Amino acid sequence: MTQPQIALVLGGARSGKSVEAERLVTEWADGGPVTYVATALLDLDDPSLADRVAAHQARRPASWTTVDAGADLAGVLRATTGPVLLDSLGPWVAAAFPEAPDPAPLVAALVERDGPTVVVSDEVGLAVHPATEAGRWFVDALGTANQAISAVADDARLVVAGRVLVLPPHPSAGGPA
Secondary structure (H helix, E strand, O other), X not given: OOOOOEEEEEEOOOOOHHHHHHHXXXXXXXXXXXXXXXXXXXXXXXXXXXXXXXXXXXXXXXXXXXXXXXXXXXXXXXXXXXXXXXXXHHHHHXXXXXXXXXXXXXXXXXXXXXOOEEEEEEOHHHOOOXXXXXXXXXHHHHHHHHHHHHHHOOEEEEEEOOEEEEOOOXXXXXXXX
């Protein structure tokens, strides 16, 4: 069996999805370098977010390189070779507000890039239904992006309370649904 090229690691807030993604990309890299593609825009007035980012950074080996995705996530992925950990889709989707991002260029970049990619995202389908129009927009946009990436992912996992459930292949992959 060939090594998977795209993995999607889903979970709720504080589920352990980033830890699982870090473990998986480390395994795929087999001791080699990893590029961490960050999508979060740091708000200097939010110390809680800064603490979360610092905790993520402290877990990463010193040999990993961090790249801020900025507005051109697909372009960054195409320009980066070797194993990549993309963490995460939520901030990328949120930055596009009020226009839902088109996941097609991101999917194409994932499929075409040179090296395996582990993508982290929030599973919005298990969350409370948002009470605001902006909240519903976010759930719809992120859910659409998650489904588009899942359709091309060789490996998909759902993390709940630190436990990992490996999901069956996507129906479009021709495997059992």
